[in-house]
Amino acid sequence: MNKFKIEFKWAIYYTFLGIMWFQLEKYLGFHDTNIANHPVFTNLVFILIFGIYILFLLDKKKNFFKGIMTWQQGLLSGVILAIFAMILTPFALYYSLKYVNPDFFTNMINYSVSKGMKLENAQAMFDITAYMIFATFGTLSFGIIFAALAALLVKTKNK
Template sequence: MFAYADFLIAISKIQKMSKFKIEFKWAIYYTFLGIMWFQLEKYLGFHDKYIANHPAFTNLIYIIIFGIYVLFLIDKKKNFFNGIMSWQQGFLSGVILAIFAMILTPFATYFSLKYVNPDFFTNMINYSVSKGMKLENAQAMFGTTAYMIFASFGNFSFGIIFAALASAIVKTKK
């Protein structure tokens, strides 16, 4: 009897989580975009030859990420809200996407730093020191843990902003 009750509770939780399957799907897309962007940066030389331009180039991804939020909310509006979505519903959905993306960011960051470009931190530290940053500061800034935390909270912060803006675009007009 006890196991059956636990089973029903688990099913109930799964059903509640199915409300967020669209958010999770788009968080996966978001995560793969981050890995692909990191690969593109490396391929184009922004991790070595053009490292001085890395900060400007890497921030261009936010244009694409905003597009992901718009496409996500169009998907959510059509396939969950039956074509009618308020700004508040869109914003809340966008915040949930931002939370899922924040949770997945450390995994994408680790994968990118381990397999796409293991020399990224060495190159960034060397460049930063050559431009006058103290070695200790560069090492603190370009370490795996610090980078994962910065990326996670950066994605969450921008996600909230993008959720608000994209919701204003995608909401059902009255």
């Protein structure tokens, strides 16, 4: 487990970022008064998530690989981070939906229906099970993409 200590640490940071972002969305009204702009604003978190991958790989390169890291090593490390983050995602989502904004789904359903979506479709889309599945696999898939891109930037350059 010591081999993956850095990945786990950054998965915790990633998880807290997700919770804090959800709180920020609620605070700024993207869960109610500014709900129309929620899809755009919520996707801005990907910039910060990519930053997490960059900072993680810099940490891994310096403190595990002793300053020399190949793209493959960075990619593999990033995939492990993505797996740890994926495992923690349902817990963060549950916490956010239970304690930060228990009205999130109700607000999203009501807004979607007001914009012409069928109630059944909105309820299916904004359901805790569907949201957890989407968030969990989204965390893994985007994590792999971000790991590959971040590894390109952080790898040791050949001279």
